[in-house]
Amino acid sequence: MTFVIGPVAVRVPASSANLGPGFDALGLALDLHDEISAEVVDAGLEIRVTGEGRDGVPLDETHLVVRAMHAAFDLLGGRPPGLRLSCTNAIPHGRGLGSSAAAIVGGVLLARALVAGGDELLDDAAAFQLTVDLEGHPDNVAAAFFGGLTIAWVDGAAAAVERLDTDVAVTVFVPPSAVSTEKARGLLPESVPHRDAAVNAGRAALLVAALTGAPHRLISATEDRLHQSYRAEAMPDSYKLLRALRVEGVPTIISGAGPTVLAFARGVADAAPQGWSVHELDVDQAGAQVVSG
């Protein structure tokens, strides 16, 4: 195999998973992006990070983008002698906005772009499968990879995705501290009452309709009984804001594993607790894009 020296760059969107009832299935790509560039060098590993995570992420082979790149290089046929990486991050870490998915999707697409003929050696289906294997569940990586509204699932071990168009406008309320996905998943029960599962199945179906043409259904469609209340103890202020907005009739959910709160509305920024940041965002329609090479 032959490496492209580069640099190559990729732009990857943030994503909100679950969207209320669609646990581990629904994803929405958001107009907030990380940009990562990479080039092949003679030896070693050099990582430069600006923006989100600059004081927290490791600058060695355990860096998530590097781990994803190495996994992709291994599938493509071999690793380059050395790598130089530059990350400009806008997606906050550990907040439920798909930072890990963006890092994984970005890393896989960068590695593919750094190999001559990479697109044929690792097509989109195989690249998507790798991102799901690395992330462990498909919802965020599906939206980050393909943009728009995504329904993703895993059949046996095989990941699949259906992408839909939506132009819903959202407001995200981002608290100052993180809750890791690992911790939030640890709060979920092994089993749930049948009636709760039934409510979620109906609302998840309704949510797809609401986001693709029936927005007046959003308040009913965003009800969840499978994860948000179980995780409230790890993010009490987020849960309080969620309840307050919903009581006002604003369709609101916990984004991904939290603690970010997402409202399918504009003009609600004033509801933000002190110290939180607020972003009014549109849907990213393009998904991850290799922007130079």
Ligand SMILES: Nc1ncnc2c1ncn2[C@@H]1O[C@H](COP(=O)(O)OP(=O)(O)OP(=O)(O)O)[C@@H](O)[C@H]1O
């Ligand atoms: N751009 C990045 N570069 C390096 N590491 C990253 C990057 N983004 C995320 N990570 C790693 O992933 C961790 C955050 O992943 P986690 O799954 O807990 O949260 P999230 O992906 O932001 O939220 P969610 O999965 O709920 O949307 C960070 O603490 C960091 O270790």
Ligand SMILES: N[C@@H](CCO)C(=O)O
């Ligand atoms: N579906 C995932 C999204 C976070 O990665 C969860 O809620 O745990």
